[in-house]
Amino acid sequence: MATSVPGTSGAGSPWMGDERTDWVPPNIDATKPSSARIYDYFLGGKDNYAIDRAAAEEMLKSAPDARKTARSNRAFLVKAVQLMTQAGIEQFIDLGTGIPTSPNVHEVAAETYPEARVVYVDIDPIVTSHARALLATLPTVVSVQQDLRQPAAILQDPAVRSLIDFSRPVGLLLVGVLHFVSFDVGTGMVRTYLNALAPGSHLALSAASREGMAPEAVRRMEEVGATLASGAFMRSMAQVEELFEGLDLVEPGITEVSRWRSDGTPGRLRILAGVGVKR
Numbered sequence: 081m082a083t084s085v086p087g088t089s090g091a092g093s094p095w096m097g098d099e100r101t102d103w104v105p106p107n108i109d110a111t112k113p114s115s116a117r118i119y120d121y122f123l124g125g126k127d128n129y130a131i132d133r134a135a136a137e138e139m140l141k142s143a144p145d146a147r148k149t150a151r152s153n154r155a156f157l158v159k160a161v162q163l164m165t166q167a168g169i170e171q172f173i174d175l176g177t178g179i180p181t182s183p184n185v186h187e188v189a190a191e192t193y194p195e196a197r198v199v200y201v202d203i204d205p206i207v208t209s210h211a212r213a214l215l216a217t218l219p220t221v222v223s224v225q226q227d228l229r230q231p232a233a234i235l236q237d238p239a240v241r242s243l244i245d246f247s248r249p250v251g252l253l254l255v256g257v258l259h260f261v262s263f264d265v266g267t268g269m270v271r272t273y274l275n276a277l278a279p280g281s282h283l284a285l286s287a288a289s290r291e292g293m294a295p296e297a298v299r300r301m302e303e304v305g306a307t308l309a310s311g312a313f314m315r316s317m318a319q320v321e322e323l324f325e326g327l328d329l330v331e332p333g334i335t336e337v338s339r340w341r342s343d344g345t346p347g348r349l350r351i352l353a354g355v356g357v358k359r
């Protein structure tokens with residue numbers, strides 16, 4: 081895999097110190113905004129292009145505190161993995177990984193289980209390029225470039241099957257990604273993943289929500305989302321609850337992400353988050 085992508089240090093990197101360039105590797109489409117790169121921009125990363133920054137700035141007009149929301153979402157991911165390792169889970173499938181941002185799932189899990197196994201799945205080649213460069217020396221972590229809306233392909237992927245023992249509980253992460261999956265596909269897709277997992281498996285999920293947002297702000301978010309290849313789908317509380325159907329929700333249930341085991345204040349862009357356990 082190519083390693084000379086934005087933000088990669090070392091020879092061939094387009095980054096010289098903190099200087100930003102818009103050099104584009106051949107396998108990357110920089111003519112359309114990418115959700116991975118917009119999120120990276122919100123988190124203060126450098127792996128984004130002018131088109132991503134323009135889309136991000138457009139979103140900031142409706143939700144000026146979207147960066148804070150992105151950080152709350154990342155904090156939820158970390159807390160969810162910690163909860164899962166405390167429950168004895170040593171293997172994870174992280175769907176919609178994003179550009180590596182420390183601490184990553186394998187780093188959090190390794191605090192409890194140094195041999196924890198993690199499969200990272202993302203559709204964006206910039207994510208897999210980075211992940212593979214970063215993880216090349218770790219035998220317990222793999223990065224798969226795949227569309228998470230194809231659960232059968234992911235569940236049958238030889239790399240996934242070689243790392244994950246499906247007879248034991250798995251931590252399934254769908255964090256900050258369901259808003260790129262249409263309403264008609266999302267619920268059935270989550271069900272297909274859960275059906276393949278052993279009892280005791282945990283689902284951590286967060287998704288952008290229209291709940292508590294001004295209709296005008298929702299409209300503008302969806303407008304920017306429509307410029308992404310995936311589109312954007314902001315769910316109601318009832319639609320998020322449906323994704324957890326049949327699971328036992330851990331405390332505090334489904335909440336705005338800044339309030340999940342935290343006393344943060346919800347931002348203008350709302351994200352609902354929860355963790356459920358398969359019986």
Ligand SMILES: C[S@@+](CC[C@H](N)C(=O)[O-])C[C@H]1O[C@@H](n2cnc3c(N)ncnc32)[C@H](O)[C@@H]1O
Pocket residue numbers: 115116119153154157175176177178179201202203204207226227228229254255256257260310
């Ligand atoms: C907002 S980032 C979330 C990253 C990380 N999960 C987190 O919460 O910090 C969403 C990621 O989902 C990926 N993504 C969007 N649609 C996808 C799809 N259909 N299949 C796989 N990955 C997808 C994007 O490329 C991006 O990296």
